[in-house]
Amino acid sequence: MHSQNQSLLAALYACVNSCEHCATACLNEEDVKMMARCIQLDRDCADICALTARFVARGSEHAQHLLKECAETCKACGDECEKHGAHMEHCRECAEACRRCEQACRQGITA
Template sequence: MTNQHQSLLDALNACVAACENCATACLQEQDVKMMVNCISLDRDCADICALTARLVARGSRHGMHLLRECAEVCKACGDECEKHGAHMQHCKECAEACRRCEQACRAMTA
């Protein structure tokens, strides 16, 4: 496995963890209804990052196809989390992980 592949896998797995943590923390917020879109995107992002990581790790040619979609979902999740990042640390950390993952996915498809 190349260093670029390992860096991508690290970014994907870090994004999964950050999104799962963010979704769980959002569910504990006082106004959960305000966080519905964030929670939904966290879950979608975690799922696509996990699937992409598995396919990339095993060298599947289909993993490369998912990278574009993964980057799009990471961008959407990062954008949503940034809206709450000023007052919610879990959203700030998630947005940062999503940005790193988005960049890693785009770099691999370039």
């Protein structure tokens, strides 16, 4: 496998893990309703990253479309998690993983 794909896949899977952890941690927060948007985006981001990783791994011609959507979803999730990152470690870590994944996806998109 191409080394660029390996680093892209690593970023995608790291983002899946961070988003799943963040969503679970958010569900355990005192004010879960306040975290609803974060949880929704965590779940969306984890799902699109996992799907994108599978398409990239198999060398699908459709991976390019997913990389664009994945980058956008990672940006949205990272933006939301940053709002809570100052007082919630899981959100701060998730925002960082989302930023790395967004960048990796954008680098993986061919013109």
